[in-house]
Amino acid sequence: MAGCKLYYFNAKGRAELTRYAYAFKDVSYEDIRFDDNNLKLEDFKPRTPFGSAPALEVNGVVYAQSMAIARYVAREVGLMGANSLETLKIDMILDALSSDIFPFLRDVFMGETDEIKAAAKTKAVEAIHKIFAKLEALVSGDYFLGSEVSLADLAVFNFVNDFLPALGTNVDDLSKITNIVSSLKANENIKKHLENRPKTDM
Amino acid sequence: MADCKLYYFNTKGRAELIRLLYAFKNVKFEDIRFEDKNKFEAFKPKTPFGSVPVLEVNGVYYAQSMAITRYVARELGLMGSTSLQALKIDMIVDALSTDIFPLLKEIVWGATDEIKNAAKNKVVEAIKKTLPAFEKLVSGDYFLGSEVSLADIIVFTFGNEALPMLGISLDDYPKLDKLVKSLKNNENIHRYLTSPDTPKK
8 A cells, every 4th residue: 555645734633543543553655734835735626526635645546535534544554443343333433523522623713703612612522521431331441442453542542632632621530541542642653653743733 | 244223213314324225235124213202212321322323233232324324335235345445435425424414404403594594505505516526526327437336325315305405406417417317216216215114304
């Protein structure tokens, strides 16, 4: 799978999960970030299916949609489980995060008024605690699938490590989730990625 | 493939795509529908997130409609034959299910007429961009070429229900138009859509 090119802004945002998947398995790829000198999103858009980023270029073909890309890369590096039911469990966890929590985040950070932002923050924190309590029950052994790390663990790590602090809450009361997060944080490949990645707000 | 039990209300909602996949491939499954809210409330504690649809496989409950949809599609051979084909399918599915479908829901369930109208305007704008993109992605008869996949089926439901509801035609998109008509005329899909047992809403 040599030579995939990932295109995104100079931010964590919707691309970081894919970057974590590559980093965790120490697989190389081109991590291209739009900036005014090298490549602008406006110039790149026509090459994408929907005019959006992130985008992944594989063998000259450009694919879109952040979660589709994350799942593809996870499949290629061996993070989508060993069979179809394990993949279903991973997908279930990814979707719980992206459909039950993420929708609130847009208004938390980009809400038109402070009132909207505050209301969204309250709702987001409520949803987070509700969903994470359920995720805790799905951890089977060290990780969601047992002894093997999967994209589901990385997605939880991504959320807890990179997004949760800005919401002023934590999930420290959940021991298994906390274990996953600290275990991944201590992982050599993840550590290297956290040290080397550009420091960005989002 | 394993015996599967699908649990949902007696409505289309988030289960309909799953039911349609099974119908398209003419594969049996237990289609359990709660007759009333009490039955759902009794079932809730057993579910991973307190929500439905839920798919029970070998005694284990799985949640999240799109995760279930992808699983069933895999089992039925509707997720392509390679990882890159699965990526193409996922990309198309996500473009609809994450970017467009939530807006469609707001048109129907929005709290005020203002919210409903705003959603309608937003979705019409979004669709103007999505349809040309989808048209380019059709390769041959279907998105993957000659084989039908989950991408075609979800676009069929969109073209068959949502677009007419919004008064948007596929006249400018001949490949998509042909794809939707082809699936509408498919024997298994037609039988399913016209069956009295199939939820109408």
